[in-house]
Amino acid sequence: MRDILVTLIVFGWLPFVFKKPYMGALMWVWISVMNPHTQGWGFATTFPFAAIIAGVTITSLLITKEPKNLPLTPVTWTFIIFVLWMNLSTVFAIYPDETYIQWNKVMKIMLMSFVVIMLIRTQKQIQLLIWTIVISLGYYGIKGGVFTLLGGGVDLVMGPESTFIEGNNEIALALIMTIPLMHYVQMISRKTWVKHAMTAAMLLSAFAALGSYSRGALLAIAAMGGFLWLKSQHKGRIALLVILAILPAIAYMPEQWMQRMDSINTYEEDASVQGRFNAWWMAYNLAKDRPLTGGGFDIISPELFFAYAPNPEDIHAAHSIYFQALGEHGFVGLGLYLLLGWLTWRTGSWIIRNTSKLDEYRWAFNLATMIQVSFIGFATGGAFLSLLYFDVPYYLMGAMVATRVLVEKELKQKTMSAIAAKTSGSSRQLGQLSPSQSQPIAGDSS
Template structure:
């Protein structure tokens, strides 16, 4: 029954795309994030729904959709360069089998992100893409939030829609992404036209935000707590009453602490004491190994090059207090441990060139959104415009993701490249619609030709 429902929903989206081809783009966003083919039990697993939607999105734009207003931006060129570079390192990868397995989904994430801005020609399309991303991630977050409330959480034990520890269904990754969509959900609640702002929309938005905040609790992911703190600071830039917001946030945090599980509080307490935490010590050792590996292999070792690592380190455990305080050191040897950081993931797999391309892509996106905020903010009522609000939300989501990426290997996560695609689409839209009007406004007036003198 579940398979038939999922297939029916996907079929409905594909059928609607016959009249509006852009819906096929939205269908792929939904499938890529939620992965309904993994949720079902039988029929849907045998149908390549992701590939069908992927091909339909491209074919629909090429054959049926309008091209007026579509622009290829410099950042899309950077993604194309990164895609080609990743293909080159895959051909020479240190571990070819696993490298080709990772390449199978990385190239689709990059190619779709390059393609996505070409379809985002109107405000409605930008809003629809944001809406599908928020609702798709919200599908996972709401499920996890409900299970957390009823005691189904815990580090490595929270069961989401898919019973696997990969992609958006991995605890640290979904904790990061769930916090990322909060500013996008707030933007939809303020400026949405598909679902116009009213008490029902704001009620759903409040519930969705609450569910997103519960995900780091349910998964026990320390990365999620860091992302919440970063988002809290970022929101200070855009809220009207900053002191009221800061006070309300502090009160909410103090009120929530007594209701948090003791296991979650104990795990969050290990953030400061990395020497006693084997997981944190492993990450530091992997990062140190990766730097050495990049020095020996400046062009990178291809996807999953971490499988070559091997290192030994010590952990420190303190027991007792005062005169009975004892410090115990344990020697640990590890092999083939993942990077646990997107930045070191890029460095080890794509070398200094790949890391440089990736960082350039991210930094340019933050700068472009800041430029839009600055330009639109100078206009009368500009800070109340949907463009300013979307630029702010995309920048906040992007920063939160990049902070989470410090501790999780999500450098090629499709959600990140969807954010980049939205930024490119918004950047192109504003330049196309605002700059001509601005140039016309400040264009110097040409002197009118003098009237001919009357005949004598």
């Protein structure tokens, strides 16, 4: 039944994409983030929904008469260069034959990220994009939260199989990132039931994140909460929320969860943590040998760990977006990735600064703030996970760029209209001078 439902939704939606290409972008985000076909057990699990949606969306983009240019901002230029650098590092990869599968997967994600940025342009489309992400990940948050509550937090919450967020740590970080977006939906909605539904979804998603037993998720929650508290004008409310919701949720978790979280303080004795450190040193030492392009995709091999890792027998993935970028794409690749994050953050700060006192752009102010909160969570939790190519941060980057372009354009138009009105008013005043002011003085021979 689930297979049939997903198939009906996808093929029922496709005809609308030719009329409104942005709907194809939204459908791509839904299928790539939620991966609803993985929730079935039949033909849909291997059916190429993503390829079909991408093909239809790109075709509609090419034939549409609607504006379809890529907004060329510092963020998008850096994104373009970063993607090109990934291709260059692939050309000079240590294992060029083995990199193709991962390169092919990553380039599809990057291509569709550009398509999303090109098609999502208006306030309505931006908000629909956020709604799509919230629904896609909120499904797992609600499901995982109920699972944690009913099971007493004993069993781990896991993500959908064969996806970026399959593991317990990965799904936890994805849910942590989604909570601020849920709060944004709550703020912009006028319907009471939506506000209450988002409150329930946020609480259940928090329980699901705790039920993942992810220590990185706990650090991400702390970092997000601290940032939100510093920026908020309602610090008392946030403190009250921690006392009434967060602390009881933590107290609800079993003793084994407490022991897992307490191991943060004894990381020297934790084999998993030491394995991460070993992988980080391997990536760093490899980048020292190949500082420009790194080793390319898929550098996890016994040979490279033997050559560059302190413990050659402890072979791990990078488990860090930063060391993943460093090992696979060199210091230049890491620098571009960090620059991309910094420029996206600055874009959000520009939106916040220029809309803070404008009620009609309160949606943009709240969106930029909540995306920044989400990025704090990703930057913190991502330090311990190999999620460099996770698509949600790139979609949020696109939402931030689209919001700034839209706000900046409208503010400029208002400024020009105000100047034109002022100039027109001055001209009318000059044309309405009294006769004594505009006529020659009696006796004047001129």
